[in-house]
Amino acid sequence: MPEGHTLHRLASALDRAYAGTAPVVTSPQGRFVEGAALLSGRLVEGAEAWGKQLFVTFEGDRILSVHLGLIGVFELSRYAGGLGCEPPPVGAVRVRLLNQFHVADLRGATVCDVVSPEQLDAIVARLGPDPLRAGQLGNDPERAWSRIARSGRSFAELLMDQSVLAGVGNVYRCEVLFRHRVDPFRPGREIRPATWRAIWQDLVDLMPIGVAFGQIITLDEQLDAARALLAEGDPAAYAVSWQGGLEGESRRVRRPAYESASPFERSYAVYKRTGEPCPTCGSRVRTQVVAGRNLF
DNA sequence: GTTTAATGGGTAT
């Protein structure tokens, strides 16, 4: 379940697995048969993410455009044995990319289309700056600030608006508001410029760590440990493609490669901690549904 | 066996 870090991690994993190869593209579920036919057998030029949008570019200006939505999963795994020996699709697999060593199965996405470069540009043009593309041309955080500074909408709402800021979802939103002690309901126009700059910089620091470990990490102790691991070495060590069930568990736990096994327990300051004590002051974390999403 | 929740977002009202 995806925020921007998931999509960027997925894009680079797909890029490594498929760029320069011509995968067989199918739709075992049957709902993307025509699109699959447009792509199958063509050389993959690359994969990239913008915010929560994923694009896989095939030769001939045909681009697979995917948005995972709330529940979508693009499960990438390596298999041994070559074509014809791949694992059978399980569940509602809308798209399967298959080459000699890799299978990627897409399930539950809200968007899955073949688009042109012009359509890709139009999708990207609707997005605000992406903290995972910090420093890149045309990805200026001032664009987000100009929207925030003149908006009467709540800051919490603005952080989730992909046309203001691309890639942040509910977890990063809740956690970053907590980290900077910002009232979620304060209107954008009452946010101080220094507050916005600090939050943008924090996301620029935090989100690549999320990409490296395949997990949103926002607690300071975990961040310190994560930075130490990254400093001493090999983020690829965490790019494990399968996570088996724990010893004694009856059910096998499978995770997509881009989510990977992480050495960190999933733990947040406020997200999904309703009723539990604040890590700083001990008061109870409260929840309020804002436009259909749980704000903590 | 059925219901619900989930890190999203588009469209209608």
Add this chain to the structure above:
DNA sequence: TACCCCTTAAACT
């Protein structure tokens, strides 16, 4: 603000 779509697995009966 409501409702719709996508799919799965955990949490309920």
